[in-house]
Amino acid sequence: MPEVDTRPLETARRLAEDGDLDAAAAIFADLAADPAEPDRAQAAVGLAVVLEERGDVPGARSAARTALATGHPEFAAQAACLLARSFEREELPDQARAAWQAALGIGNPAYVPLAHMALARLATGDEEAEEALRAALATGDPEIASRAAQRLAEFFLQEGEAGQAADAVLTALAVPDVADASRLRVLLGIAHLDLACAEFAAAVEEDGDVETSALAIELLARTLPLRGRDEDAERVWRYGLDGDADLAAEVRLRHDRDI
Template identity: 40%
Template structure:
């Protein structure tokens, strides 16, 4: 049974309240009828309230054109509460329809109202629309205005987006300042994910600043040739670049350092600092140049995979034979592997009937 009040006794405010209850109860069509009646008879703040309510329920029933008209009634009223709310709703309608220019117009109306409850999301939305359109300078201004609101939800999000773009544009110091300032706005205990997301961005900004600093050192021929500076800067730059996915650049840095007279051997010593110590003199083992090249090119994991695969293939070939020589070769492979930390893993793989050739 309908809960619609008697037309003769219902005032516009009561109609709006009843319409709200109907909408929340899943009866948007009936709610729309009441909002229309309130809009026709109401005056003052009741009209924009009824108009916004009508826009929302018409949107729910699929009447987007009617929803937009109702939003404009609320906007044109100039009401400081329902006006910006209606513009907010209208902006979402345009965004959903893929109408970026119209959405931006509606978001700017929200901004013009100046209601602090709706200002931060509107500013951030305008920044995102400008960013999607490739207009960085306009996006930057909207992001900065969002940050200036100090809103705990939207200001850090704006800082993150602005910082990311600044990093892409090669401005890590500026990005770091924006991000670090926004990080102080977040309560780590109540918003751990937002804090971690922004803190990670701050760390990336520091990495990019370090890359820029080390690169600047190596661009100075005198500093690059200084044995106390050049080799260290070469190693730090070459080992930092892969953290930002720039492995090819890292390989070029190592190659440049290894070609510098006077410091090449020190650069090579830094490149080889993690090489395993052996009984032979350093550099005498045939595989070390291969490993050195793999380290410089960021291909060491691939090389390790190839080496382990080669060991398994050798064992598989030895396992085909049944003669004493083949058995001794299999034992020798396993005995040699036992001297290394990964020896047990290799042995288990080779002696598991389900995954490889038979064991001893």
């Protein structure tokens, strides 16, 4: 017959799993109240979870703070996350940010990526959000790095910073087994389209030879619609067609050949 673990902590856990929350809470509370108890941090986390299930939010937060104060690398980090999520549910962003910062301070690598993403979500401005997302990306976590890179890329593309968008995506794609690689590659392609448009526009403005200028105009005008910029594409065609006679003739050939 297998030996049954009769330690109070395990007894409380089994009671909680069986739905006897009151009995589980009583045992967890006794263990968490003893500073000399080796399982104090774990018991305090268990108490926090049980009390939250019972709807005792203040009690759950108090228990989580007890676990957090132990500095235990695993259970203090869990407690910080419990606190942070509790504050987020109550729409208390300042307290939530402080709890996520506490999770960062513990330094458990299993929770650091989550904390950075949460701080990005709770950021009070673009600069703060970007800093948190870059930190999340730098963790190299396959799931979190992908999410962070996607948010960074989308932000940079909106701001017209296609180069930075591409850099963020490439960093994520270098992470082994990164999540949503196909989505990242789509974002990378979009960034490259924007970069190409910038180069084509620069070539048009440089007034090169007629053939090169006409080619740049065509490439720019045909690429812009891929980014939803049909009106800009029409303006580019008009710019070429309204230019000097030689350029206009070359642009007209390129404009009409697929019509």
